Amino acid sequence: MKLFNLSFVSMSKKQFKAVKIVIIFTAFVLSYNAQANNQSNDQSSTSTIAADNPWQLQHSEDNIKLYHRALNSSEYLQTKAEVLVNFSATKLLEQFPINGECWQWQSRCKKSKKVKDLSGSDRLVYTVINMPWPVSDRDFVFHSSINFDEDSKTTTLILKPYKEQYPETKYVRGEANIRYEIRELTETTSHLTIIMHTDFKGSISASAINSKLISELNGNIKRLLRLLNE
CATH class of the missing domain: 1.20.5 (Single alpha-helices involved in coiled-coils or other helix-helix interfaces)
Incomplete structure (x- = not known):
């Protein structure tokens, strides 16, 4: 210049x-x-x-710790679970099939299906969940991906909103970002981390939903552990 x-x-x-x-x-x-x-x-x-608020412990028992935190971008809380599992990572992964169907341990899953393969291990998944009366049921369109990190011996499954247009249905269309991490500790133990945030959309009380998130997550994890013990 x-x-x-x-x-x-x-x-x-x-x-x-x-x-x-x-x-x-x-x-x-x-x-x-x-x-x-x-x-x-x-x-x-x-x-x-630094925009995200710190995690707050809400429930702790045995090998389960559950947290939530507020996000500046949403009126719904984000939740996290840290679970020490007394089974191998391989056995734990059996409860997370990637065929698109409802996982047995998720109580509110009404129906779920793989719509199509995208690229690599990525899939388009459509899911409907039951909501407590009188709230209308919600549906979600997920971009699902899975990967394995050899160094940390961790399998990560990510569900995020599908960005392209998907046909509307009779259900209220929600959006969710969910991350599952399954890390091998020993041949007989593993660690599960779940981080999830859901925007339920529609006309619904966020405070009413927020008050139930931890108990719902705890119930699902208990069902998962029972299935592993069968």
Whole structure:
């Protein structure tokens, strides 16, 4: 960028000194503004990272710990489960079939199906869940993916909203982001982490739903552990 158009050859020493001061001052201002912009961007980035509230322990018994936290972007709480399972990761994974059907341990799953394969291990899954009366049942359209990390010996299953258009139904269409992590600890023990957030949409009391999230999650985990013991 050209800041000045001057002939330094024809300048007196006094003029040259004055111009030199102006150039140094201008460079300082530009440098200061650049640093200020970088600090502003860093603060903005930090603010975004720190936007989520800390997890709050809501239930603890035996090998189960359940948490929730508020999200600034939603009136519905996000929940998390940390479960130490006294079975191998392989046996635990049997309770998470990827054929699209309802998992036996999920009490509110009314019906579920794989619509189509997407790419690799990714699938399009359609699910309907029962809601307590008098609330209308909800349906969800998921982009499902699964991967295995050899280093951590962890299988991760992710369900997120399908971004492309999907036909409307008689149900209220909700959106959910769910993450399941199954980590092998030993040949006979594993660790399960569940992190989930659901936006139920429609006309419904968020506070009423939030008050039931932990008990519903606890009930599902208890059913899962019972199935493993059968």
